[in-house]
Amino acid sequence: MELFTYMEDHDYEQLVLCYDKTSGLKAVIAIHDTTLGPALGGARMWTYASEEDAIEDALRLAKGMTYKNAAAGLNLGGGKTVIIGDPKTDKNDELFRALGRYIEGLNGRYITAEDVGTTEYDMDLIHLETNFVTGISSGEGTSGNPSPVTALGIYKGMKAAAKEAFGDDSLKDKTIAVQGVGNVAYTLCEYLHEEGAKLIVTDINKAAVQRAVEAFGATAVETDEIYSQEADIFAPCALGAVINDETIPQLKVKVVAGSANNQLKEPEHGNRLHEMGIVYAPDYVINSGGVINVADELIGYNEARALKRVEGIYDTILKIFAISKRDGIPSYQAADRLAEERIARVGATRSTFLRNEKSIISK
Numbered sequence: 277m278e279l280f281t282y283m284e285d286h287d288y289e290q291l292v293l294c295y296d297k298t299s300g301l302k303a304v305i306a307i308h309d310t311t312l313g314p315a316l317g318g319a320r321m322w323t324y325a326s327e328e329d330a331i332e333d334a335l336r337l338a339k340g341m342t343y344k345n346a347a348a349g350l351n352l353g354g355g356k357t358v359i360i361g362d363p364k365t366d367k368n369d370e371l372f373r374a375l376g377r378y379i380e381g382l383n384g385r386y387i388t389a390e391d392v393g394t395t396e397y398d399m400d401l402i403h404l405e406t407n408f409v410t411g412i413s414s415g416e417g418t419s420g421n422p423s424p425v426t427a428l429g430i431y432k433g434m435k436a437a438a439k440e441a442f443g444d445d446s447l448k449d450k451t452i453a454v455q456g457v458g459n460v461a462y463t464l465c466e467y468l469h470e471e472g473a474k475l476i477v478t479d480i481n482k483a484a485v486q487r488a489v490e491a492f493g494a495t496a497v498e499t500d501e502i503y504s505q506e507a508d509i510f511a512p513c514a515l516g517a518v519i520n521d522e523t524i525p526q527l528k529v530k531v532v533a534g535s536a537n538n539q540l541k542e543p544e545h546g547n548r549l550h551e552m553g554i555v556y557a558p559d560y561v562i563n564s565g566g567v568i569n570v571a572d573e574l575i576g577y578n579e580a581r582a583l584k585r586v587e588g589i590y591d592t593i594l595k596i597f598a599i600s601k602r603d604g605i606p607s608y609q610a611a612d613r614l615a616e617e618r619i620a621r622v623g624a625t626r627s628t629f630l631r632n633e634k635s636i637i638s639k
């Protein structure tokens with residue numbers, strides 16, 4: 277990948293490589309756009325096949341955060357960290373402290389939180405070195421693990437998508453195929469089971485599947501069978517790029533609504549869902565509950581306020597479907613339009629001169 281060409285084409289601001297010999301930290305921090313405010317996005321730890329894959333993932337996820345935060349109405353830009361390593365075997369306290377020091381060095385341009393492979397404990401370690409971290413567990417005004425709140429947002433957004441597809445937002449007796457029953461999806465399954473939905477689940481982790489079968493009477497299927505289930509809704513809650521040339525022809529559902537980031541392999545796959553009449557709840561809108569929750573820490577965490585905002589994902593999803601119909605565009609494009617228009621409006625407002633300590637008339 278030609279890095280600067282890629283950054284130019286996608287409007288990135290900054291890419292930081294962090295290395296610490298003692299702890300073995302190898303991390304990439306990508307900052308996409310800070311028009312709305314400091315970049316907020318989680319730190320993912322993953323075993324990447326190559327360093328280039330890690331950089332590409334950080335860049336793609338950071339851009340997703342710009343759109344997510346903008347569409348969620350947050351005054352925050354988009355960024356992401358990826359740590360190269362196996363979260364089961366390669367973690368040590370100093371690694372997260374070292375990352376915290378690199379984040380501190382960015383002086384507030386980037387704020388981190390949990391993502392796949394990282395936990396509250398890891399955020400607490402980062403917090404020993406910097407205040408530019410959210411989702412921490414210790415102390416007043418902190419919000420902890422964002423996953424359960426992300427699940428609440430997915431549940432509300434899925435109901436909005438059901439309203440669009442079926443004319444009624446009830447999920448009672450709906451059959452929902454859930455891919456991945458990890459942190460977010462397990463709580464999502466609790467909400468769905470509670471409402472009377474029938475669950476089909478898959479996961480590469482057999483223990484996770486068994487837990488869902490026992491707790492919710494879910495039907496377990498093999499990982500490659502999840503796409504072709506006779507279901508009403510498909511909830512991708514594991515990986516990105518699962519809506520692609522191979523999976524789309526297998527889908528029998530009327531709705532795609534789940535937590536995974538970057539669900540569409542390419543934009544054209546969003547067009548295909550639209551042409552097939554499948555209602556797609558754009559990933560970065562429906563899964564914004566976690567970031568809405570941790571962002572509340574930045575103004576002194578108030579759980580009731582944060583959850584109320586997360587429940588607002590229902591209305592945001594309906595608004596996106598309305599834009600999609602009004603403008604005759606697929607829902608993923610409608611979400612982009614909502615986010616881009618907000619960034620453009622705020623950016624224009626903030627372009628007028630304000631004196632600061634570095635300006636020519638600061639004295």
Ligand SMILES: NC(=O)C1=CN([C@@H]2O[C@H](COP(=O)(O)OP(=O)(O)OC[C@H]3O[C@@H](n4cnc5c(N)ncnc54)[C@H](O)[C@@H]3O)[C@@H](O)[C@H]2O)C=CC1
Nearest residue numbers: 422423426456458459460479480481514535536537563566
């Ligand atoms: N945790 C959060 O608050 C947020 C999570 N997300 C996204 O939601 C997704 C799930 O996140 P978490 O639940 O936190 O992660 P997690 O790691 O707890 O759960 C993911 C689950 O997917 C399973 N999995 C992996 N590959 C699979 C495959 N090929 N087929 C079936 N299952 C597979 C894993 O075994 C695991 O149980 C991720 O894509 C994440 O980026 C997005 C926004 C916020």
Ligand SMILES: CC(C)CC(=O)C(=O)O
Nearest residue numbers: 317318389422566567570
């Ligand atoms: C706090 C995290 C849940 C934010 C994030 O990185 C995401 O939404 O993907």
